[in-house]
Amino acid sequence: SQTIHQWPATLVQPVGSPLSLECTVEGTSNPNLYWYRQAAGRGLQLLFYSVGIGQISSEVPQNLSASRPQDRQFILSSKKLLLSDSGFYLCAWSGRRTGELFFGEGSRLTVL
């Protein structure tokens, strides 16, 4: 069966510090991969998606970036965090046949 792992679960970082959130998927190959952000009181916002290694599409211009160095690995990064980057970050994957989306457990980021 397929599983998705996301870490770290919780992160407290000062403004201006770098960020790296990692996500890996097991039990499937060539998935579509996604990073979403969920801010308090707001819906889920799609940040990045990837259909293959090295292929990244950005939905929202910001100081975040994403990379896919391996088929089942997706990384969300920032060189310098802003207060507005605080939120709950969710990684997800979907198979190409049905498009059903499966989420990781999320990473809670607090920027102080």
Add this chain to the structure above:
Amino acid sequence: KQEVTQIPAALSVPEGENLVLNCSFTDSAIYNLQWFRQDPGKGLTSLLLIQSSQREQTSGRLNASLDKSSGRSTLYIAASQPGDSATYLCAVTGGGADGLTFGKGTHLIIQP
């Protein structure tokens, strides 16, 4: 641009009641619709996926219906239990790799 609306935003009912959560979307050209459950501080759990050619899907006490032409879906929960308390999110996709468009969710509380 696709927009998804969920009504009500919050709902509190006594244990044992049957209930209906509503979801509407503005663009009927969807590929599939998915219902999720989110517990506080956790990721999203997929409950039901309805392909655009289907009219309903069932899983245990849950039944989701889809009316593409009117841009509506409902999630029916039978014999509600306190463990059903969570936020329920509806999301649709147009079939591209750019993921789902989410509603803001219905926060459900089942009173023991």
